Amino acid sequence: MTTKKIKTVWVWTAMIALALSIPLTALAAGIGKEGRIVNKKGKANTIAELVAMYDSSSCIECHQEIHDDWALSVHSRSIYGTGRTAATFRTSVVNGLQEWAFSGVKGPKDVQVEHLMGCAKCHLPQLADANDSVAKELIASIYNWMDAVRAGNDKVRIVEENKLKSLNINCLVCHNRNAITHKWTDGYPQKGVVYGSTDGEHPSDAFPTMKKSAIMGESILCGQCHGLGPNLELDNPTQCATLYGSYLWSYTAEGGRETCQECHMRKSGLGHNMQSYRDPGLAEAALDFKVQTSGFHWRDASNIRPYVAVDISMTNKAGHVIPDG
Amino acid sequence: MPIPQQFARGDRMGRGPYEKSGLISETSLHPGKTKKEHFEIFYPEGLTDLDVTVKLWYLPYGTMASDPFLWREVNKSVSISKEGK
Structure with missing residues (x-):
């Protein structure tokens, strides 16, 4: 066969493959994915790009009070947390990924987005909309921050701390990206739309449309992260929060009917400052705690000793197991 | 836990x-469920009045050394009779 003929064969093979791939792409599961924020903006290559992709700072102009409430919650610093969350990311690399023979991670520079999704599924779900360079930058930032803390280097610590705190569960995560769980039923969340409790126009250049989310007031919205238990869809399953599992199988199964939002937002009066046991009102409401004591003389043959019996009764009044997350 | x-x-x-x-x-x-705990304590020698403090701690990291949270505290004074045999 001559060189020209070989080329011809390859060209035809490539064209046939291309022709086959077009209908395959068109038939990819789900309609409307191309309207999502990540599809419109493209995957982020840096932390700054990821923050910009889900920038909700323009919400503050009209929703200052809600923003201020949210800023008090750990949703506003879901990667940094109390510092312990960020440190656990590092632990998961050192004591997890680097120790596992088949993870492909020998050091922090090998970390990819997929490696972090066990944590980021909830702590930063939008990381799925970033390239691996963001995963590497995130881990490098956590390492730099921890090294700076240990070395007492406040200048570096503050820079890295601010970078880590720029990553969070903000307005657009709940009111856009994660506002629809059943995307084949309700459609994919679209760029420029704020999902909430009503349909209509939204006076914002960046988000000109409001649409009703079928789950904004339902527990499943929160259950996406405050989850069911082991995330078996991952190549190496993790288990962090099991709260939605206990809500379904211990609370609703026994007749409970309140939603996460009813207790943690409305009844508590906390709104978007969603808290758990660290809020005195929720800590009080969650548990009925009774103590009964009775003293008497204990007689052991001829030996008499004063004795007290302490009976403690604890009833969980929350809609989920305590403790959980 | x-x-x-x-x-x-x-x-x-x-x-x-x-x-x-x-x-x-x-x-x-678990939600809606009641758990009961029972403790038995002998009075220290010579005492007939005892102050009992019951504390319920939440230990997110399993020890008192890391971020313990005092959830409930109940104080009780327990006295027993000083006469009789």
Whole structure:
């Protein structure tokens, strides 16, 4: 066969493959994915790009009070947390990924987005909309921050701390990206739309449309992260929060009917400052705690000793197991 | 507390969320359910009045050394009769 003929064969093979791939792409599961924020903006290559992709700072102009409430919650610093969350990311690399023979991670520079999704599924779900360079930058930032803390280097610590705190569960995560769980039923969340409790126009250049989310007031919205238990869809399953599992199988199964939002937002009066046991009102409401004591003389043959019996009764009044997350 | 099982196998507790995939043991408080605890304490020698303090702690990391949270505290004074045989 001559060189020209070989080329011809390859060209035809490539064209046939291309022709086959077009209908395959068109038939990819789900309609409307191309309207999502990540599809419109493209995957982020840096932390700054990821923050910009889900920038909700323009919400503050009209929703200052809600923003201020949210800023008090750990949703506003879901990667940094109390510092312990960020440190656990590092632990998961050192004591997890680097120790596992088949993870492909020998050091922090090998970390990819997929490696972090066990944590980021909830702590930063939008990381799925970033390239691996963001995963590497995130881990490098956590390492730099921890090294700076240990070395007492406040200048570096503050820079890295601010970078880590720029990553969070903000307005657009709940009111856009994660506002629809059943995307084949309700459609994919679209760029420029704020999902909430009503349909209509939204006076914002960046988000000109409001649409009703079928789950904004339902527990499943929160259950996406405050989850069911082991995330078996991952190549190496993790288990962090099991709260939605206990809500379904211990609370609703026994007749409970309140939603996460009813207790943690409305009844508590906390709104978007969603808290758990660290809020005195929720800590009080969650548990009925009774103590009964009775003293008497204990007689052991001829030996008499004063004795007290302490009976403690604890009833969980929350809609989920305590403790959980 | 839920005692997580390392990689959902065997008898070892998982260290962090990245290792947890099962349960070895579970002592959490479940919704709507009542748990009871009973303690028996002898008075110190010579005393007939005793102050009892019951504290319920939440230990997110399993020890008092790391971020303990005092959830409830109840104080009781317990006296017993000083006469009789």
